[in-house]
Amino acid sequence: MKAILIAVAVLFSTSLFAQNADAVLGKWETKNGKSHVEIYKKDGEYYGKIVWLKEPLNEEGKPKVDKNNPEEDMRSRPLKGLELLREFEYDADDEMWEDGEIYDPESGDTYSCEMSLEGDNKLKVRGYLGISLLGRTTVWTRVE
Known part of the structure; x- marks a missing residue:
């Protein structure tokens, strides 16, 4: 009986700390504050698009x-x-x-990418070429 209670307690505590796959959904401000990216789910995968720009117009207006x-x-x-x-x-x-891609409109380059949450409001976004060790990580902040 004691073993069953321990097993149930471990299972319950694991589920409390397990991250929800949809926790990434929502709007995120990029590190430089130039844009907001909305992450959404489509056909079981996660995508993100620019929904706000600090400077939406070019020099010509x-x-x-x-x-x-x-x-x-x-x-x-x-x-x-x-x-x-x-x-x-x-x-x-x-x-x-993981197993996604990120496009950088400032350079026109596309990179392999992975993302992970730091708490509820910080998203670590790592773009890389080839292997994850050869890349750069930036932190985005959730927009309320």
Whole structure:
């Protein structure tokens, strides 16, 4: 009987601390404060798009576009609404979202990416080439 109670207690405490896969959903301010990215779920995977820009207009007073995209026909698409995060899957064992990609409109480059939460309001976003050790991590803050 004592063993059963211990097993139930361990199972219950594990579920209390296990992270919810959807905990990443919501709006996040990027490290530099230039944009807000909304993370949402589509077909069981996690995606993120720009929903706010600190400076939405270019020097000519027109909405900023994806001018650094390597594909010429994509350079006229607006930055607001641009999907930056694609195809993340949640790994419950590591409590992180992985196997996704992040697009950097400032350089036009796309990187492999993984994300993990630090508490409820900090999101560590790590972009990398090849292996995760060769990359850069930035921290985004949840927007209320």
